[in-house]
Every structure is written in C-alpha cells, then in structure tokens.
Amino acid sequence: MGRYYWGIDLGGTKIECAVMSYEDDQCVLRKRLATEGDKGYRHILQRIKRLIDQCAKEVGEYPACVGFGTPGTLDPQTGVMKNCNSTALNGQPLDKDLENLLQTEVKLANDANCFALAETCLGIVPKVKPDAEVVFGIIMGTGVGSGLVVNGKLINGRHGIAGEWGHNVLEANGDPCYCGKAGCLETVISGKGLESYYQRLANQSASLPEIVELAESGDSYAQHTLTRLIEKFGLAVAQIINVIDPDVIVVGGGVGNVDVLYEYGPKAILRHLFNPVLETQIVKPALGDSAGVFGAAMLVK
Structure with missing residues (x-):
C-alpha cells in the first residue's frame, strides 16, 4: 500500500482529483481539469487519465x-452507467473502461453518496x-440527490439506487420529471423546482437567493414559496425518518443554505413523524465543495 488514497469527482464541467494521506486524512494535492464532455465518452476517459498522470507526477x-x-x-x-445527467456516460461500462485505461483498480459511487460518506x-x-450509526446525506441543488451511510459504510442496494430520495413522487399529477414520472420530489423542492413555482405565482422569474431576499422584504409570493418548501420538506424528510430513523441528516446544496429550513423544518417534520419527538439532527455540511472528491477518495480507504 502506498502513502496516499485517491479520489476523482467526475462532474459535467470539471474533473477534480484529491490525493489524501493515509497517515492523517489530510489532502496533499487537489487538481482540476475541464471535463469537455461535449467531445464524447472516450475523450472524458482520456481527460481523467491526464489528470491522474499529472497528480501522480507531482506526488x-x-x-x-x-x-x-x-x-x-x-x-x-447490467454493469453499465445509468441516470447520468452527463449523458455520454449512460450505457457505458465506466468501471471496466477506467481499469483498462488506468491499469489500476477503481471504485465508483454516485456523487450524492460520496457527499454523504465524506460528511x-x-x-x-x-x-x-x-x-452516529445511520446518516442520510441530501444534496438539494438544481436537482435532488441523496445517500445513506450505516456504520461508516455506504449502502448501495440491490439496484444501486439506495438513498434515491429525489425520485419519490411527492405531488400526484405534479410537474414532469426527466426520469419519466411526474411530481417527483426533485421537481418540488429542488432549487429549479422552487424557482419554477415562484415564477408561476408571481409571473416573474427570480433565482433562489433572490426569492429568499424577496421573502425577507415582505413579498407574499416569495413567502408562500418558502412556506411550501418547508411543508414539503417536512413531509418528505419524515418519510425517510419513519423508514431508516437516522441519527443525522446532512442537507447540502443551494436549497440547504435556506435558513428557514432549520428554523421551521423540524416542526414540519414532526407533524408527519411516527414518534412524539424528533431526535434526528438536521444540519448543514462542513466540507463545502470538497465533500464530493473527499468522499470519492473515502471509497478506497
């Protein structure tokens, strides 16, 4: 075994590598390259190899x-990728292709799983x-992703979709989702879903940070949008707690920065909880944008 363990965060716009020390879990090197995904699957593989070769030379x-x-x-x-918003990866045996190209072992996990593991x-x-024995990690950004960690280990599940909270139907006959269903949680409480809802109410567009500011200044449409967020978040999170009863839920992503979630969210959860009190801690993450690549590295450790 070498001195370091390695992680790659494979995103739609960037590929990031982190090299971590086994001795103290400190990051000794972080480096990024543009993904250039529009040039196709094989090009993405070569970009990954280039980044790893550069980092290997440095350390x-x-x-x-x-x-x-x-x-x-x-x-x-099937052994191939699915549900990738970087669509060039879908249908590809990414792990096998990477192992052949890099001539090293690889371990793959969804980016939301990596977030949960790192936090x-x-x-x-x-x-x-x-x-904590059971942790549920949520990324509420443009979309909604999540991961489940039990006793420090990721739970992947029979279909590789354990923790896929964002594609449970929250609103019957709701907005269409890219997954083919309608009313998925992702269409309701993601940043994009909240912005769409506000636009329908107010007949004008606003970003999520702008909606928060408008609510604070008394805009009734913005206030209603955030009230609905709290209510739907409470219902959706209560369902998770009723099933897996986690010690901690970590809420990342842009929507996770909305402070009213932590002020009023627990009471909204409790209304739907199969327990008279809420002991699960609902918290913000600590690692920022490092969580994905650090979690990827933790797959190796």
Whole structure:
C-alpha cells in the first residue's frame, strides 16, 4: 500500500482529483481539469487519465486504486452507467473502461453518496454526533440527490439506487420529471423546482437567493414559496425518518443554505413523524465543495 488514497469527482464541467494521506486524512494535492464532455465518452476517459498522470507526477506515486464520484449510478445487473445527467456516460461500462485505461483498480459511487460518506467520516457528523450509526446525506441543488451511510459504510442496494430520495413522487399529477414520472420530489423542492413555482405565482422569474431576499422584504409570493418548501420538506424528510430513523441528516446544496429550513423544518417534520419527538439532527455540511472528491477518495480507504 502506498502513502496516499485517491479520489476523482467526475462532474459535467470539471474533473477534480484529491490525493489524501493515509497517515492523517489530510489532502496533499487537489487538481482540476475541464471535463469537455461535449467531445464524447472516450475523450472524458482520456481527460481523467491526464489528470491522474499529472497528480501522480507531482506526488511521486501512482495510485493502486482510485475512487470515483459519478453523476449517475453503475447498474449492478447490467454493469453499465445509468441516470447520468452527463449523458455520454449512460450505457457505458465506466468501471471496466477506467481499469483498462488506468491499469489500476477503481471504485465508483454516485456523487450524492460520496457527499454523504465524506460528511459522515470527515465533515459535520463527527462534530455533532460522533457515535452516529445511520446518516442520510441530501444534496438539494438544481436537482435532488441523496445517500445513506450505516456504520461508516455506504449502502448501495440491490439496484444501486439506495438513498434515491429525489425520485419519490411527492405531488400526484405534479410537474414532469426527466426520469419519466411526474411530481417527483426533485421537481418540488429542488432549487429549479422552487424557482419554477415562484415564477408561476408571481409571473416573474427570480433565482433562489433572490426569492429568499424577496421573502425577507415582505413579498407574499416569495413567502408562500418558502412556506411550501418547508411543508414539503417536512413531509418528505419524515418519510425517510419513519423508514431508516437516522441519527443525522446532512442537507447540502443551494436549497440547504435556506435558513428557514432549520428554523421551521423540524416542526414540519414532526407533524408527519411516527414518534412524539424528533431526535434526528438536521444540519448543514462542513466540507463545502470538497465533500464530493473527499468522499470519492473515502471509497478506497
């Protein structure tokens, strides 16, 4: 075994590598390249190899294994990628192709799973609940992703979709979702979903930060949008707690920065909870944009 463990965050616009020290879990090198995904799948693979070769030269060691956070899931039955918003990856045997190209072992996980793992092992969870057994990590941004960690290990599930909270139907006959269903949680409480709802109410567009500012200044449409967010968040999170009863829920992404979620969200959750009190801690993450690539590296450790 070498001195370092390696992670790659494979995004639609950038590929980021982190080289971590086994000795103290500190990051010794972070480096990025543009993905250039519009040039196709094979080009993306070559960009990954270029980045790893550059990092290996700088740290003086080539990885024996690399963890990858991916914008989708490797289907355990078919062995190819699915549900990737970087569509060039869909239908491809990404793990096998990377192993052949890099001549090293690779481990893949959805980017939301990597977020959950990083915050559990290196981020906010050790600070607020160091003995936590079950952690649910949520990314509420343009879309909604999530991951489940039990006793420090990711739970992937039979279909590779464990923790896929964002594609449960929250509103019957709601807005269409890219997954083919309608009213998915992702269409309701994602940043994009909230902006669409506000636009329908107010007949004008606004970004999520602008909606928060408008609500604070008394805009009734913005206030209604955030009230609806709290109510729907409470219902959706209560369903998760009723099933897996986590110690901590970490809420990342742009929507996770909306402070009223933490002020009023617990009461909204409790209305739907199969318990008279709410003990689960609902917290913001600690690692910022480092969580994805650090979590990818944790797949190796």
